[in-house]
Amino acid sequence: MNKRTEKGNSLIIFPESYVVIDIETTGLSPEFDSIIEVGAIKYISGNETGRFSSLIQPDCVDDDGNYICDFIQQLTGITNDMLAIAPTADEVLPKFYDFIKDSLLVGHNVNFDINFLYDNLEKHLDLVLSNDFVDTMRISRNLHPEIRHHSLSDVLNRYKIDYLKAHRVLADCEMTHFALSALQEDACSIHGSIDYFCEYIQKRSKHKAHLKAADIEATITEINEDNPIFGKVFVFTGALDRMLRKEAMQLVVNHGGINGDSVTKKTNYLVLGNNDYCKSIKDGKSSKQKKAEKLKLDGLDIEIITEDVFYDMIEG
DNA sequence: TCTCCTCGAGATCT
DNA sequence: CTCGAGGAGA
Numbered sequence: 281m282n283k284r285t286e287k288g289n290s291l292i293i294f295p296e297s298y299v300v301i302d303i304e305t306t307g308l309s310p311e312f313d314s315i316i317e318v319g320a321i322k323y324i325s326g327n328e329t330g331r332f333s334s335l336i337q338p339d340c341v342d343d344d345g346n347y348i349c350d351f352i353q354q355l356t357g358i359t360n361d362m363l364a365i366a367p368t369a370d371e372v373l374p375k376f377y378d379f380i381k382d383s384l385l386v387g388h389n390v391n392f393d394i395n396f397l398y399d400n401l402e403k404h405l406d407l408v409l410s411n412d413f414v415d416t417m418r419i420s421r422n423l424h425p426e427i428r429h430h431s432l433s434d435v436l437n438r439y440k441i442d443y444l445k446a447h448r449v450l451a452d453c454e455m456t457h458f459a460l461s462a463l464q465e466d467a468c469s470i471h472g473s474i475d476y477f478c479e480y481i482q483k484r485s486k487h488k489a490h491l492k493a494a495d496i497e498a499t500i501t502e503i504n505e506d507n508p509i510f511g512k513v514f515v516f517t518g519a520l521d522r523m524l525r526k527e528a529m530q531l532v533v534n535h536g537g538i539n540g541d542s543v544t545k546k547t548n549y550l551v552l553g554n555n556d557y558c559k560s561i562k563d564g565k566s567s568k569q570k571k572a573e574k575l576k577l578d579g580l581d582i583e584i585i586t587e588d589v590f591y592d593m594i595e596g
Numbered sequence: 597t598c599t600c601c602t603c604g605a606g607a608t609c610t
Numbered sequence: 611c612t613c614g615a616g617g618a619g620a
Contacts, residue, residue, distance in 0.1 A: 597620100598619105598620085599618105599619090599620085600617105600619090600620105601616105601618080601619105602615105602617085602618105603614105603615090603616090604613105604614095604615090605612105605613090605614090605615105606611105606612090606613090607611090607612090608612105609611105
């Protein structure tokens with residue numbers, strides 16, 4: 281399998297100059313399917329300056345002597361007759377490669393197109409596709425993480441843009457260009473400016489990187505000071521079976537306990553979860569557990585308990 | 597606190 | 611493929 285080592289980077293930006301690309305294929309797999317149409321539209325400072333498109337005749341036919349199945353014909357409107365007189369990849373791809381040059385590429389779920397093009401350019405022409413790219417689907421997901429679906433038609437619908445003549449390359453390129461513009465406007469209205477949007481994404485990915493124990497506040501006001509949890513410092517290691525760690529930490533604070541991020545001299549209980557999934561733990565003990573065992577030997581007030589014991593303490 | 601790693605869940609492309 | 615959750619180690 282091809283590793284695509286020279287592949288460019290996926291960027292979350294709103295470029296002023298770029299080339300929108302789209303392809304149609306015989307199926308979803310770059311390994312087993314072929315490109316049947318390739319298209320690109322170039323924009324410089326927001327204005328279209330040129331376009332390129334061509335059908336491509338696949339290298340081989342199926343058992344019935346067809347280039348494409350009924351489903352793809354139906355989807356794209358491209359027929360076997362059209363492909364029978366189309367140029368081959370060896371003729372088309374050099375022109376395409378020359379058209380895009382080193383431009384920043386834009387597409388919807390553009391990894392799909394990039395992977396097909398990368399493999400075909402390498403296989404047919406020994407060319408390397410190392411252009412960086414912008415994925416409008418990825419931008420849409422980052423802009424509206426609360427929304428589940430982000431297909432091209434979903435995005436266009438959201439911005440009240442008509443999606444006509446879908447699934448031909450040039451039409452899809454135009455639509456993706458419109459989607460990028462709409463996403464940019466949306467990002468500006470939500471975050472004030474493009475810079476703020478990009479800054480927001482950076483911060484969010486960093487900020488959400490780790491759950492800080494101190495960030496969890498009690499959701500109830502009356503806490504029973506007599507329960508065994510009260511005033512004790514809890515630390516978790518591994519994944520819990522019965523609930524998320526965040527939920528367990530919520531239980532701790534709601535019973536008057538205190539959460540810790542790591543095992544220290546102040547820690548009273550280390551709750552053991554599953555370490556199975558973590559391959560870097562070879563002897564079954566996390567670094568937190570090892571530290572807790574050492575502190576216990578030193579005579580500190582720390583107990584290592586199982587998940588079940590923890591729940592018993594909560595209920596008792 | 598920071599960076600890097602692994603894993604599972606979802607979703608999209610034709 | 612991307613993202614979020616969670617962990618390890620410095």
